[in-house]
Amino acid sequence: MIVMKVAKFGGSSLADGAQLKKVIKIIVADDKRQVIVTSAPGKRDKNDTKVTDLLITYAKQTLQRQDTSAICQAIFDRYLAIAQYFALPEENLTELHKILFELKDHVYPDAKYLMAAFKAHGERLNAYLIAKILNHLGIKARFINPKEVGFLVTSEPNNATVLPQTYQALAQLPVGEERLIVPGFFGLTKEGQIATFSRGGSDITGAILACALKAECYENFTDVDAIYVANPKIVTDPAAITTMTYREMRELAYAGFSVFHDEAIIPAIQGQVPINVKNTNHPELPGTWIVPETDFMPTQTITGVVNSNHFSALYLHKYLLNKEVGATLKLLEIMYKYQISYEHMPSGIDDLTIIFDSDLLTPETKQLMCEDIQAALQPDQLEWIDDYAIIMVVGEGMRDHKGVTQKIIDSVSEHDIGIHMINQGASRISLMLGTKRADAANAVKYIYQTFFEEENK
Numbered sequence: 252m253i254v255m256k257v258a259k260f261g262g263s264s265l266a267d268g269a270q271l272k273k274v275i276k277i278i279v280a281d282d283k284r285q286v287i288v289t290s291a292p293g294k295r296d297k298n299d300t301k302v303t304d305l306l307i308t309y310a311k312q313t314l315q316r317q318d319t320s321a322i323c324q325a326i327f328d329r330y331l332a333i334a335q336y337f338a339l340p341e342e343n344l345t346e347l348h349k350i351l352f353e354l355k356d357h358v359y360p361d362a363k364y365l366m367a368a369f370k371a372h373g374e375r376l377n378a379y380l381i382a383k384i385l386n387h388l389g390i391k392a393r394f395i396n397p398k399e400v401g402f403l404v405t406s407e408p409n410n411a412t413v414l415p416q417t418y419q420a421l422a423q424l425p426v427g428e429e430r431l432i433v434p435g436f437f438g439l440t441k442e443g444q445i446a447t448f449s450r451g452g453s454d455i456t457g458a459i460l461a462c463a464l465k466a467e468c469y470e471n472f473t474d475v476d477a478i479y480v481a482n483p484k485i486v487t488d489p490a491a492i493t494t495m496t497y498r499e500m501r502e503l504a505y506a507g508f509s510v511f512h513d514e515a516i517i518p519a520i521q522g523q524v525p526i527n528v529k530n531t532n533h534p535e536l537p538g539t540w541i542v543p544e545t546d547f548m549p550t551q552t553i554t555g556v557v558n559s560n561h562f563s564a565l566y567l568h569k570y571l572l573n574k575e576v577g578a579t580l581k582l583l584e585i586m587y588k589y590q591i592s593y594e595h596m597p598s599g600i601d602d603l604t605i606i607f608d609s610d611l612l613t614p615e616t617k618q619l620m621c622e623d624i625q626a627a628l629q630p631d632q633l634e635w636i637d638d639y640a641i642i643m644v645v646g647e648g649m650r651d652h653k654g655v656t657q658k659i660i661d662s663v664s665e666h667d668i669g670i671h672m673i674n675q676g677a678s679r680i681s682l683m684l685g686t687k688r689a690d691a692a693n694a695v696k697y698i699y700q701t702f703f704e705e706e707n708k
């Protein structure tokens with residue numbers, strides 16, 4: 252087995268020809284970068300639209316039987332501009348044009364599979380084009396079609412997860428002869444349909460390949476120099492994280508560190524492959540390493556702080572709830588009946604709060620669930636709280652430091668921000684606070700200031 256790396260380049264790194272030029276320089280600078288995972292072209296500037304989003308429009312217009320020629324041309328023009336940047340002769344784009352324009356003519360099992368197939372083509376066409384450009388520049392490279400290499404995923408068209416046999420199939424890839432250019436974001440169901448991971452899922456493809464091929468490391472190239480302690484859109488010039496553990500990243504990514512997909516940690520953990528998040532625009536910088544817990548000694552109390560606004564909570568109060576055998580079971584059965592998973596369930600003696608991902612709820616399911624809970628448990632109070640945000644503070648260093656919780660709560664309360672809920676994660680490396688949505692970003696700022704500005708004064 253050869254020593255190799257998997258390198259994934261995000262949409263921001265592949266947005267146009269100039270960005271792709273930087274990517275190619277990075278690829279050829281290290282012979283170990285043998286497997287390259289590509290996203291679809293992302294935004295070229297703040298007001299631009301990602302190719303994935305253009306494809307979603309194309310899919311919707313197709314479903315509504317509208318004229319799709321303009322959107323199809325807009326998508327094709329993104330690829331054409333990249334090809335032209337490298338003076339790739341236009342005949343190389345004939346196949347790409349055909350695949351793109353004919354997407355609307357295929358038969359799909361249903362609207363969800365149609366949407367998945369359209370979305371996946373952002374990555375598929377980009378990987379195909381990048382392999383052609385590399386060959387044109389004299390760099391040996393081959394496009395890998397997920398269908399031909401057995402990249403199998405579950406039959407959930409737009410929220411798939413990998414099937415175990417995919418790992419054995421990908422381990423057979425002919426690594427070493429030429430660079431393998433693999434499109435991220437999607438796989439094939441056992442029935443042969445395209446299904447995508449959730450949004451941002453090219454990170455997952457990279458991690459699966461890194462695990463299957465026992466890569467030395469998984470490099471994830473993006474548009475920031477490092478993963479920062481807090482989202483740079485919320486905190487000005489936040490401190491960079493040099494090294495963090497898998498479980499810290501998993502908790503932070505889950506709660507909103509959008510720089511790395513939370514599900515992408517899992518294959519990396521399974522294969523114990525270290526992850527290096529780096530900047531395509533400054534590849535000489537060390538970036539952030541995400542490593543196994545065994546290889547890590549915390550130097551800070553907290554590693555990261557993040558807020559997430561896409562939650563809704565159901566508050567239930569009933570005296571003597573703690574004595575009622577089977578109460579939680581009844582609740583879980585109701586959630587199962589409506590096929591709704593829950594995120595957290597902090598509880599007190601007479602009450603509990605169930606926190607849901609609001610994207611999974613419709614007004615109708617909320618109403619039906621409430622009616623069922625009312626009938627099954629007869630609570631004294633049952634109330635949906637939609638104005639709900641979660642602040643997650645994460646750090647391996649939190650376990651061994653006394654008074655951290657107090658300090659976190661004080662830094663928020665001092666600024667008059669009400670806390671609806673406090674939940675110490677079972678892993679003891681995280682603390683979760685519930686606040687109103689409008690307060691969430693400020694809560695992150697104040698916690699950051701307490702631990703990173705006041706402590707270092």
Ligand SMILES: Nc1ncnc2c1ncn2[C@@H]1O[C@H](COP(=O)(O)OP(=O)(O)O)[C@@H](O)[C@H]1O
Pocket residue numbers: 260261262263264290293451472473474475477478479480481482483484507508509510511
């Ligand atoms: N804590 C954080 N550290 C760094 N970037 C963050 C953080 N939280 C959110 N981000 C955002 O994540 C973005 C990179 O992720 P993404 O847009 O998915 O990149 P790509 O297009 O490379 O896949 C950054 O531009 C930044 O705005």
Ligand SMILES: N[C@@H](CC(=O)OP(=O)(O)O)C(=O)O
Pocket residue numbers: 260261262263290291293301303304373435436449450451452453454
């Ligand atoms: N292109 C897909 C998958 C992805 O991972 O993209 P990016 O690397 O730009 O986050 C999306 O927009 O969801």
